[in-house]
Amino acid sequence: MIMVMDSKVRAITRSDVVTIDEDSTVEEAAKLMGSKGIGALAVTRNGRIVGIITERDVLKRVVAEGRDPKLTKVRDVMTSPPITVGPDTTIREAIDLMNRRRIRRLLVEEEGRIVGIFTQRDILALTRICLYCVKEVSLLAPTDDGEPLIVCGCGAIYHKSCATTVVYCLDCSTRLIEVIRAPAPEDTLAGD
Ligand SMILES: [Zn+2]
Ligand SMILES: [Zn+2]
Known part of the structure; x- marks a missing residue:
C-alpha cells in the first residue's frame, strides 16, 4: 500500500538545480533565491558543485550573527561538501537521512556529478x-x-x-x- 516510501529518489529529483559561484556574496545568493522562488542554491567552484547554501544558512549564519550579506562570501556560509544521495536511494532512506541531519533538501549525485535536487515538500506532495x-x-x-x-x-x-x-x-x-x-x-x- 505505502509504495511511495519504497520508490526511488530518481522519481522526485528535479534536474533544474540553480547554482552560484562560491566567490559570490551572500546578498547575491539571497537575491537569486528570491528571483527564482527557491530556498537553496548549489555552490560551484570552477564550475563544479562543491556545496549548498540555503535560506536558513543565510538567516542563521549571516543575518542572526550580524554579518553583512554584501561582504560575506557564499563560500564562508555554505555547507561543503553537500550531503547527497544516489538516484537509486529509496525515499524511506532519504527521509531518514534528512531527519538525522536536520535538513530539508538533498542533492542527488550520480557518478560523481550532481544531477538534481529534491525537497521534503516534494516527498510530501507525493x-x-x-x-x-x-x-x-x-x-x-x-x-x-x-x-x-x-x-x-x-x-x-x-x-x-x-x-x-x-x-x-x-x-x-x-x-x-x-x-x-x-x-x-x-x-x-x-x-x-
Ligand atoms: Zn477513497
Ligand atoms: Zn473541493
Missing part, C-alpha cells in the same frame, strides 16, 4: 489522502490499487468510486462528477 475513504493515495503509482482518481479544483483528491458516492467535494462542496453514468454491463463483473 502522498495524499482520499478525502472520502481516508486511504492513502500514491501519486507516484496512482493505479496502484486499480482505482482512477478525481482531483477536485480545491486540491482534494478522491478515488473515482468514492467521488461517485459523495458527488460533492467534502472540502469545498463543488460537484465532483457532472454525470454519473451507470456502468455498462460489460464494464462490470456482474452477470457472471
Whole structure:
C-alpha cells in the first residue's frame, strides 16, 4: 500500500538545480533565491558543485550573527561538501537521512556529478489522502490499487468510486462528477 516510501529518489529529483559561484556574496545568493522562488542554491567552484547554501544558512549564519550579506562570501556560509544521495536511494532512506541531519533538501549525485535536487515538500506532495475513504493515495503509482482518481479544483483528491458516492467535494462542496453514468454491463463483473 505505502509504495511511495519504497520508490526511488530518481522519481522526485528535479534536474533544474540553480547554482552560484562560491566567490559570490551572500546578498547575491539571497537575491537569486528570491528571483527564482527557491530556498537553496548549489555552490560551484570552477564550475563544479562543491556545496549548498540555503535560506536558513543565510538567516542563521549571516543575518542572526550580524554579518553583512554584501561582504560575506557564499563560500564562508555554505555547507561543503553537500550531503547527497544516489538516484537509486529509496525515499524511506532519504527521509531518514534528512531527519538525522536536520535538513530539508538533498542533492542527488550520480557518478560523481550532481544531477538534481529534491525537497521534503516534494516527498510530501507525493502522498495524499482520499478525502472520502481516508486511504492513502500514491501519486507516484496512482493505479496502484486499480482505482482512477478525481482531483477536485480545491486540491482534494478522491478515488473515482468514492467521488461517485459523495458527488460533492467534502472540502469545498463543488460537484465532483457532472454525470454519473451507470456502468455498462460489460464494464462490470456482474452477470457472471
Ligand atoms: Zn477513497
Ligand atoms: Zn473541493
